[in-house]
Amino acid sequence: MPIVIDANSLINETRRLPTEAFFVDTNIIIDFTDPFGISTTKPTVEDRVRKITKIVGRLKSTYKSFSTFSVAMEYYKHIQFNTYTLYNETKKLDIENFKKLKSNDIEFMQICDSQVRGFRKTFIF
């Protein structure tokens, strides 16, 4: 049976997690890292990112944090998809064009490369 704890009570230090570590889901990691800086463009996203950053920042300073391989893969696909759509001003991923850009377009290659380094750092490979 999972234990439900109000995240605000952790921030306010009125409760502690009954554990030494916690697992983080993909959406939480996306909001915590905000890998495309979308929180700078939309106030509602900024509010969410602020809250997640506070909570995860506090948790990380007190407990160990872990993730799973499937979460890492979801995150990886997230950065791949959005790097492509934001760079090409499109809403759909064209895999063939993605591969073409990744081998021919220097700017796109640099952006992909820095996202992959961010990904590695996030998941500590």
Add this chain to the structure above:
Amino acid sequence: MRSEMWGEDEFHGNSKIGSITNSSRIIRVIEVVDSTILLLPEQGKLLAKKIKLLFNRDRDIIIDFEGYEYFSSTFMNHSIGQLLIDLDLDKKKFNKYFRVTGLKEDDTDDVSLVLNNSQMRRKLYKKGLPAEEYYSNRLYP
């Protein structure tokens, strides 16, 4: 060396960083934000605001992170990332006017990620296209 509010000093050479000139100005990030933990959007906005006040195309600015313990990418997005958009600078121009110093080796990649992302958002912004329209937080298992 002259100390001022907001952690701003004149910089008088003798630096290991070759391209810093005598007319460079230093912004000490942890003094501006008043914390060694650089986490929240508002902290980033405060830093960006201070940098914009000092920005002058005739003098370069050193953004010095010396003494920080941790920064989040959110902080970087709202400070350095937003700076590029607000000052209408591309990466090349950013590197011309600003030097980022005092970062831990592992953290220098984050700056390049933030600059790349900011450049993408700036490109969309200049075309009048909202970046969030091309962004999806849907997950692809």
